[in-house]
Amino acid sequence: MKRVAIFVDVQNIYYTTKQCYQRHFNYSAFWTQATANRRVVGAFAYAIDKGDKKQQGFQNILRQIGFEVKLKPYIQRSDGSAKGDWDVGITLDVIEYSIKSDIIILLSGDGDFDLLLNKVNQTYPVCTEVYGVLSLTAPSLINSASRFIEIDSKLLL
Numbered sequence: 373m374k375r376v377a378i379f380v381d382v383q384n385i386y387y388t389t390k391q392c393y394q395r396h397f398n399y400s401a402f403w404t405q406a407t408a409n410r411r412v413v414g415a416f417a418y419a420i421d422k423g424d425k426k427q428q429g430f431q432n433i434l435r436q437i438g439f440e441v442k443l444k445p446y447i448q449r450s451d452g453s454a455k456g457d458w459d460v461g462i463t464l465d466v467i468e469y470s471i472k473s474d475i476i477i478l479l480s481g482d483g484d485f486d487l488l489l490n491k492v493n494q495t496y497p498v499c500t501e502v503y504g505v506l507s508l509t510a511p512s513l514i515n516s517a518s519r520f521i522e523i524d525s526k527l528l529l
Contacts, residue, residue: 376410377469379462380439381480382419385523388481388505395528402503402527403437406477414469415439418458422446463488470496478517479503483510490516503527 380399389397403415417434421427421443431441444458459482466476470492478485481504489500493516502509502517514520 373409373411374474375413375472376407376475376477377413377466377473378406378415378439378477379466379469379479380417381458381462381478381482382417382434383457384480384482385504388508389523389528392505392508393525393528397523398527398529399434399437399439402479405527406501406503407438410475412438413472414465416462416465417441418462419443420446459484466492470498473498475499475501477501477503481505481509481513483512486510486512486516489513493518 385397389395415438417431417439419427419431419441431443434441442458442461444461462478462480462485466478466488470476474497476489476492476498478489478500480502485502489502492498493500499518500516501519501521502513503521503523504513506522509520
């Protein structure tokens with residue numbers, strides 16, 4: 373069986389599926405599809421912690437599915453803007469797991485990850501899969517992946 377490592381940019385997936393479909397992403401359906409005939413060596417969901425009870429319930433569901441949930445505190449700046457992205461953390465983990473995996477799966481539409489996937493594809497003998505909402509996924513990210521899987525109604529609640 374191929375070894376797979378999964379990396380989910382939770383905020384990106386939440387907002388892109390909400391914006392495009394007005395629906396939520398179905399992590400259970402995704403897990404079933406992404407792990408079929410594969411051995412999971414790591415599965416991480418990167419999220420922002422606002423201390424909200426509903427959010428904590430969602431995080432527990434992710435854990436029950438099989439994800440390790442990594443949290444960063446939500447930071448509200450004095451100018452009203454907010455900070456809380458996981459780009460560097462995801463990048464470090466993807467690089468670490470690229471030597472332990474045959475397949476790297478990234479759930480995000482963020483074009484900032486195109487450099488990461490290009491580097492991983494050049495450096496390691498892995499296949500990279502990106503799951504994203506087609507209309508909201510950066511073309512550079514789609515092009516940097518070995519395979520792009522569109523999030524459609526089969527992966528939505």
